[in-house]
Amino acid sequence: MKLLHRYTKDGLNLLGCYWGNQKKETCVVFTHGMFDNLLENTFVHILGENLSKNGYGFIFGHNRGYGVINNIIKKDPRTKKTSEEIIGSTFENFGESIYDIELWIEEAKKLGYSKIILAGHSFGCLKNLYYISKKKPYWIEGFIFISIPDSVGLINRSGMFEKMFLEADKNIGNGRAKKILAKKMLGVFPICSQTLLNLKKGGITDIFPLVENPKEFGIFEKIKKPILMILGEKDSVIVNSPEKDFKILKEKAINCPDFTGIVIKDGTHRYIKKENELSKVVNEWVKSKF
Template structure:
């Protein structure tokens, strides 16, 4: 595994972990979820090692939402003057994630890959879907969604969210958009007002509406490339039951004639102690198609 240091188009210095294969059949570009990073992720190393053994490249690219609160080197794209920016999942702006996904896709191209499969876990799935909605589906050759959440829907159906959205809105109107909320994300992590406010229905991240199940399912239904959806039996993002959720997504994947899903029994959202099954599922799906 090699660490890659790259700058996004808006000047952030991000780190990517790259597993290089002997041959370059295709590259899986992975977008992580909230609060995640390459050091503390429990399954990413196994996936990278197993994919590279089969001739596939693997890039786990940090995005500006890695960790809780972090200081990232930022360089002005014009003047090249360097400084630091405090971001992390606590402060990130969802719309800016497009720069991060684009960085690692372009890196894969620079490394010589002709086929790119865009993969993600948790909140990263929404970032990848948003990216495709803006940049176009033709950029990729396949899509892997691991524990994809309807964040806006799930947050919206929690009673305490009404009070939190009101608090966030008041802080933003008062010019305190970076003010930390009194309540915590997932009852654990601090979250800024501006970041939490994007979790409301109708925002730009309301892009995977599994809770409300509207007639139009958005970009997910437009994807005309092979899709693999993976869900843990005990996942925290489940809307109805894991079986019903996967069946609903199969019905919504009307743009592709190659939809696959895998329910990993006993698995939680982080797939602890189920890493090998998760890795095997991805590797075998790749070997069947690329």
């Protein structure tokens, strides 16, 4: 395993972790979810080690939403002068995640890999979908979605965020877009006004509408490569049931030549104590397809 410090096109210095191999053919590039990071993710090192043993590369790359509030070194792309920027899940701009995903895909290419599988967990899956919608990377060979949430749909269905959205709108109207809201997101971590509004119905993250289940399903239905979807049996992102969710999504993946949906028994959203099972599913799928 090797640590990588690399700069995005807009100048953020992000940490990546790379598990390599001698074949240099196929690499899985992984996008993590909200407030996740290399140190506190319990399954990523197992996944990376096993993929490497099986002859595949694996890059777990931090995106600007790692941790809750973090201090990232930033280098001006023009002047090369460095400064510091406070970001993390509390302050991140979802649309800028394109730079982070692009960084680690390009790093895999520089390392010599000719085939890329784009993977993600939780909110990272939505970032990958957004990247696909904007960049249209036809050359990516396959996609892995682990516990992908319809964040906007679940928030809207809960009916618990109306006051937070009103507070965020008021703060932005007063020119205080980065003001942290009074209540924590999901009761877990603080979030600023502008970041919360990304999660509003019709907003930039409204990209995976499983709750609403409309006839047209956006970028997901345009994917033309193999898809692996994984859910924990007790996953917090389940909309109906794992089986019904997979049935709907398989029907929506109208251009996908090979859709696989797997449920990890007793698995939760973070796959704690189910890390080996998760790794086995991913490795078996990658070996069978690539």
